[in-house]
Amino acid sequence: MLMIGPRAGLLLSLALCAWATPVQALDVATAxxxxxxxLDQSYPDILRLYADIHAHPELGFQETRTATLLAAQMRKLGFTVTEHVGGTGVVAIVRNGPGPTVLVRTELDALPMEEKTGLPYASRVQADYRGQPSFVAHSCGHDIHMASWVGTARSLMAMKDRWQGTLMFIAQPAEETVGGAQAMLKDGLFERFPKPDYGFALHTGPYAAGQVLYRAGVLTSNVDSIAITFKGRGGHGSSPDKAIDPVLVAARFIVEVQSVVSRDKNPQLPGVVTIGAIQGGTAGNIIPDEVRVEGTIRNYDPQVRAKLVAGVERVARAAAMMAGAPEPDIKIGDGSDSVVNEPDLTDRTAAVFREAFGPNAIPKTDFISASEDYSAYAAAGVSHSLFFEIGIYDSARVQAAKNGGPPLPFNHSxxxxxxxxxxIRTGVEAMTLAVLNILGN
Incomplete structure (x- = not known):
């Protein structure tokens, strides 16, 4: 028989009571x-940060200024900050007693494209992209994500009396090229720092500002990149019989590859093959030696993914064979898997969103056709994870578009x-409430 003294018995009883006490529901309205x-006090600073980030975008793995800016913000708040994780990534940790570890992710990078919004703080930045100068713009919303990320950190640090546990805020490079998450993981993200029990991320979308959208289960698509170099034999444009024309081979491939979607794939399952870039040739009367095409494959099902990848490779080889051309160089890169929201965490967080935002908390019925390497964190063990969206457009503009007015520009426009x-306010409110719902008491 185990004998314990009165003091030990009291401590054991207290421990058992604490373990058995149910988690108190979050008082959403008060929070x-x-x-x-x-936010009312810090909003001017957050808006200035947003405009600064928007006006000074950087491409993937080049985000040195942006990373330094965010690292400084987090140090001021009292986080322990580590820079250069996975290249330009930032990890900010703060511990506030015992409890779960919650990851909150943002992205640092922008896109190689020219901004045409006309905003007073619009980007005019240019940078090297694949050896060529390119305009750079935050045309996917990562500037909003970063401002919301910092705002959420500020809110949580101002409410330390309402939560216990560990915050792990990460600013990830190169989301647009779906390489940043893996780079941070390969650099020991979950070995050098606490492995999160929960993970959250948000993304902007072409919806009304103030709306928060969520979906349990599969949310975004799988993605694989296509890079194919079709080889030929150069010659004079007037004598195609003395050459092998890779422009014709590439053109045939671009048209025929759509048969993989329309004929190979189950028509009830989504899937897309898009060729977005073609480079080759220098003049209209010269048949070049080679032509390079680049594209993307999107889908939501592993079997569809395998079928589309195999079909793209088959059509590329067949197009070359029909022209008597050499075997093409085919590179179909592993991109990222679908983001899958854990149903229990989605339901738990959605209840808070509905109480906080009322009819502006909207369950999504459809998938997001875009892809996200946030899925890499779930694959690395953050199984309790939720990725949600927030709207960005004035509600009157959204309604006008629904009534046949000018369409709303989509991400990457x-x-x-x-x-x-x-x-930004909605992003901060939603993310802070999501975290408090886990760590709060």
Whole structure:
């Protein structure tokens, strides 16, 4: 028989009571009031940060200025900050007693494209992209994500009396090229720092500002990149019989590869093959030696993914064979898997969103056709994970588009521009509430 003294028995009883005490539900209304109060004081600084980031975008793995800016913000808040994780990534940790570890991710990078929004703080930045100068723009919303990320950190640090556990805020490079998450993981993200129990990320979308959208289960698509070099034999444009024309081979491939989608794939399952770039030749009367095409494969099902990849390779080889051309160089790179939201965490967080945002908390019925390497963190063990969206456009503009007016620019459009207020506020409110719902008591 185990004998214990009165003091030990009391401590054991207290421990058992603490273990058995159910987690207290988050007082959403009170928490949201505190978040808004804190935001009212810090919002001018957050807006200035947003405009600065928007005006100074950087491409993947080149985000040195952006990373330094965010690292400085987090140090001021009291986080322990490590820079250069996975290249330009930032990891900021703060511990506030015992409890779970919660990851909150943002992205640092922008896109190689010219901005045409006309905003007073629009980007005019140019940078090297594949050896050529290119304009750079935050045309996917990562500027909003970063501002919301910093705002969430500010809110949580101002409410340390309301939560216990560890915050792990990460700023990831190169999301647009779906390489940044893997780079951070390969650099020991979950070995050098606490492995998260929960993970959250948000993304802007072409919806009304103030809306928060969520979906349990599969959310984004699998993605694989296509890079094929078709080889020929150069010659004079007037004598194609003395050459092998890789432009014709590439053109035939671009048209015929769509038969993989229309004929090989189950028509009830989504799947897309898009060729977005073709480079080759120097003049209209010269048949070049080679032509390079680049594209993307998107889908939501592993079997569809395998079938599309195999079909692209088959059509590329067949197009070359029909012209008597050499075997093409085919590179279909592993991109990223679908983001899959854990149903239990989605339901738990959605209940908070509905209470906080009312009819602006909207369950999604469809998939997101784009892809996200946030899925890499779940694959590395963050199984309790939720990725949600927030809207960016004035509600009147959204309604006008629904009534047949000008369509809303989608992510990656040169005209894609958020309304900072209330978009950033909504991002901070939603993310802070999601974290408090895990760590709060």
């Amino acid at each position: 949201k009031r505190r978040i808004d109060h804190n 040169p005209y894609y521009a958020s309304a900072p207020e209330p978009t």
